[in-house]
Amino acid sequence: MPKLIKIQNPKFIDEVEEIIDLREEFIYNEKIQNKLIENTDIESKNDVGITVDSCIFNNITFIDCSFERVDIIDTVFKNCDLSNVSFVGGSIHRTQFINCKLVGARFDECNLKNVLFENILGKYSNFSFSKINNVNFIESNMTEAVLQDVKFDKTVFENCDLTNGFFNNTFLGKMDLTTCEISGIDVNIPNVYGATVTPMQALDLSRLLGLNIK
Helix, strand or coil, rough: CCCCCCCCCCCCCCEEEECCCHHHHCCCCCCEEEEEEEEEEEECCCCCCCCEEEEEEEEEECCCCEECCCEEEEEEEECCCCCCCCCCCCCEEEEECCCCCCCCCCCCCCEEEEEEEEECCCCEEEECEEEEEEEEEEEEEEEEECCCCCCEEEEECCCCCCCCCCCCCCCCCEEECCCEEEECEEEHHHHHHCCCCHHHHHHHHHHHHHHCCC
């Protein structure tokens, strides 16, 4: 059983204020701070370099949205649908994604630090070329996710489905993957050296050596 990383939780210095006029407060502003947004849809917001600070998003569906080079800090996304949202090149710190749908979401070239992904549906999500530090992935479906050329530091996958995940050029050697489903993952052989796996997982990884086991 992997030991979860102790991560910093979001810090709310001031009490969050519920947004009444979504268009005035969110659609037109480039910095959202100390806000509670819940039970609505956010459509066609495409901003580069937007800042989200000390906010709570609850039961929000993001439709046709892009937040490239976003700066997110001290924020919680709960019960949200962020499918196909782009956070490319962003910085995400002390942030939680809980019970969220992240199908096809793009986190490539991001810096993630002190982030929690818990009970997420992250199929086909993309974290390529990202730096991931002090991050827990818990009870999440990451099937066919792309984590190519990722630099992991103090990152844990616990009870995650990583089936057919693409980990090319990503070092997994320090990870305990025993609680995860890793069948069919694509990874370079040297990059799993030292990883902790079950006997069945080791058998599955043997295919990378081109072995025929009878």
